[in-house]
Amino acid sequence: MLTILALASVILLGIVPQQSEGIVIYTGWERHALVGSDIRLSCSFFSWRWTSDDVTFSWSYRSDGARDAISIFHYTGGAPYVDNKGPFRDRLEFVGNPGRRDGSILLKNLDYGDNGTFTCDAKNPPDIVGRASSVRLLVFEKVPIQAGVITGSIIGAVLGLLLLIVVIYYFMRFLVARRVFNLSVSKHGKKGKGKEGSQQRQ
Amino acid sequence: MLLLLLGIVILHIAALVLLFVSTIVNAWTTGSTSSSDLWNNCSTTNGGYHCAPANTGEWIQAVQALMILSIIFSFISLFLFFCQLFTLQKGGRFFLTGVFQIFASLFVMSGAVIYTVMSPTWVHGSEAFGWAYIIAWVAFPLALISGLIYVILRKRE
Numbered sequence: 487m488l489t490i491l492a493l494a495s496v497i498l499l500g501i502v503p504q505q506s507e508g509i510v511i512y513t514g515w516e517r518h519a520l521v522g523s524d525i526r527l528s529c530s531f532f533s534w535r536w537t538s539d540d541v542t543f544s545w546s547y548r549s550d551g552a553r554d555a556i557s558i559f560h561y562t563g564g565a566p567y568v569d570n571k572g573p574f575r576d577r578l579e580f581v582g583n584p585g586r587r588d589g590s591i592l593l594k595n596l597d598y599g600d601n602g603t604f605t606c607d608a609k610n611p612p613d614i615v616g617r618a619s620s621v622r623l624l625v626f627e628k629v630p631i632q633a634g635v636i637t638g639s640i641i642g643a644v645l646g647l648l649l650l651i652v653v654i655y656y657f658m659r660f661l662v663a664r665r666v667f668n669l670s671v672s673k674h675g676k677k678g679k680g681k682e683g684s685q686q687r688q
Numbered sequence: 689m690l691l692l693l694l695g696i697v698i699l700h701i702a703a704l705v706l707l708f709v710s711t712i713v714n715a716w717t718t719g720s721t722s723s724s725d726l727w728n729n730c731s732t733t734n735g736g737y738h739c740a741p742a743n744t745g746e747w748i749q750a751v752q753a754l755m756i757l758s759i760i761f762s763f764i765s766l767f768l769f770f771c772q773l774f775t776l777q778k779g780g781r782f783f784l785t786g787v788f789q790i791f792a793s794l795f796v797m798s799g800a801v802i803y804t805v806m807s808p809t810w811v812h813g814s815e816a817f818g819w820a821y822i823i824a825w826v827a828f829p830l831a832l833i834s835g836l837i838y839v840i841l842r843k844r845e
Binding site: 631633634635636637638640641644645 | 750
């Protein structure tokens with residue numbers, strides 16, 4: 487019985503890649519960066535096939551307000567080719583590892599003109615059917631505070647303070663009760679029930 | 689005595705409801721085609737009615753936090769009132785209840801004051817303050833009076 491199940495699962499696993507869903511490419515959704523900083527745009531893919539030697543990565547860039555995208559990076563035949571004429575010449579570096587399905591690039595010294603959409607397309611022959619994935623780059627002078635961070639911290643601080651005051655109040659009451667109990671013990675000498683660890687004062 | 693108690697509780701709950709409504713409803717500033725509050729800026733353009741999240745400044749978040757804190761403190765005050773009603777000894781004062789309610793009124797006052805001070809940036813020329821903003825200002829004296837009554841009130845039999 488078990489062997490039949492094992493055989494069936496192995497056969498199914500063998501069949502499924504033949505009807506593969508194609509290549510699935512992952513990049514981020516949106517990236518925030520400060521002017522003048524560097525940013526690493528990551529791109530990786532999932533494919534049922536083994537990583538082939540002819541794997542290719544290409545990055546293209548469409549500026550905010552521009553109508554078409556220009557190609558800025560291409561990796562093929564085992565060698566990366568970076569932009570040497572366009573807006574990113576001398577600012578683009580390939581930091582990925584195609585053997586590990588990583589086609590990330592590094593953009594240096596960002597400027598406001600780099601706001602736009604970066605699209606990564608990867609192909610893993612014979613698995614070439616897939617949709618390219620895009621990541622939006624937003625360049626800020628200073629990174630804005632996310633909505634709700636200050637709200638949550640103010641509420642948390644006040645409620646935490648309240649809790650602290652309550653705890654301290656009950657703790658003080660507890661301490662005072664102990665001291666009062668100890669004082670009465672030393673005043674009247676021996677008492678019927680003594681508390682463990684109570685100090686006897688002379 | 690029971691009537692007095694009922695009146696005080698109704699006052700407290702009225703202040704609480706006003707705080708809730710003021711925080712939630714989208715009517716802190718209203719214009720001819722737009723309305724906005726602490727959370728969203730909504731506008732009715734020819735495309736329809738859509739809302740965008742309020743700009744993520746520090747002050748608007750402070751107002752959000754203060755309004756939420758005032759609601760929380762008012763709730764705690766109501767809860768403490770019922771606790772103290774049954775556990776306080778005769779002649780005792782509802783001091784803790786009153787303190788929490790006064791804190792709630794101070795928080796809503798701070799929130800409304802911050803919103804008023806920042807109104808040149810948040811309320812543009814063609815817009816005016818909405819009714820939720822006015823309710824916030826009304827909730828402040830209501831909560832303050834309610835808190836003071838609790839502090840003065842003595843438990844009778």
